[in-house]
Amino acid sequence: MxxxxxxxxxxxxxEERLKIELPKWRLENGWIRRTYRTSSWKGTLMVINAxxxxxxxxxxxxxxxxxxAWVEVRLMSHDAxxxxxxxxxxxxxxxxxxxWRPGSEEGSALAGTPEGDLRFAYIKHD
Known part of the structure; x- marks a missing residue:
């Protein structure tokens, strides 16, 4: 269909769909929104580019x-x-x-950035 x-x-x-499909998103002023916290300006730019x-x-x-240290994403179809x-x-x-978090799959060769070293910090996962 x-x-x-x-x-x-x-x-x-x-609201019903967000609760089920996207629980970290919210409806506000006609937009669905999500704020991503980052560790620094570098992380913020990486989120924006992604x-x-x-x-x-x-x-x-x-x-x-x-x-x-944050990016807010707002979605609403302007044409509709x-x-x-x-x-x-x-x-x-x-x-x-x-x-997505590298290293979360067992046996993955993608280990992710070093933990505890702020030079490599990116997104603050909630």
Whole structure:
């Protein structure tokens, strides 16, 4: 069944879906939002670039607000004037990408950055 890219969801539908699919995201002022905490400006820029890459590939563009140690991602389909399936799909992809932790799979050769060394700190996982 094809998804209608312009179908918007009610606040109640959005809240229900966020609770199940994206529990760290919230609905506020017509946008679904998530704030990612980082360890430094370097981590903030890495988050912005990762979100930018995913959004450009999906041809759906979030609003971003950033400071030294955080990035807020806001999604709403401007053309539909509300939250649509595109917003949920891009939010899930962003969450999956930014929440991935190297070394979490047994036997993985990808160990991740050294723990406790702030020179390599990136995202503060919640």
């Amino acid at each position: 094809a998804v209608d890219p312009k179908k918007t969801f009610s606040d109640k539908e959005i 979100v930018g890459h995913l959004a450009e590939a999906a041809w759906h563009h979030p609003d971003l607000t950033a400071s030294y 004037k509300g939250v649509t399936e595109r917003d949920f799909q891009l939010a899930r992809k962003i969450e999956e990408f930014l929440s």
